[in-house]
Every structure is written in C-alpha cells, then in structure tokens.
C-alpha cells in the first residue's frame with residue numbers, strides 16, 4: 001500500500017521517502033516535516049517500500065559505490 005505525502009505535512013513513519021518527480025530519496029523520522037525536494041523542489045513524495053523502490057533513484061548509494069571504487073585505485 002502506498003501513500004502520497006505532500007511538502008509541509010508531518011510523516012507518519014520513519015523511513016525513506018522518494019520524490020515523485022525526480023526520484024531523489026530522503027531519510028525522514030516519524031513526525032518530521034516533509035521538505036520540498038532538495039533536487040527539483042517538487043512537493044509530492046511517496047514512502048519507499050519493497051514493492052515501489054525500483055522506480056526511485058537511489059542516488060546516494062550510487063555515489064558511495066563509485067567513490068569506493070575510485071579510492072581503491
């Protein structure tokens with residue numbers, strides 16, 4: 001089950017939320033106020049779950065992976 005969240009509302013559960021426009025992900029804790037997307041300023045988010053996470057870009061993970069590869073060389 002997926003729920004949409006809009007900028008300015010408090011999130012109901014801790015977890016990872018994804019921007020519905022660009023796929024940017026945000027880690028938020030229960031009760032945090034949802035900010036506009038830091039990447040594209042879109043205001044609609046969805047909570048990321050096992051079933052919908054494929055459509056969100058895990059940008060932070062990609063960068064971490066590339067960084068460690070470069071450092072090893």
Ligand SMILES: [Zn+2]
Pocket residue numbers: 019020021022023024037038039040041042
């Ligand atoms: Zn975005």
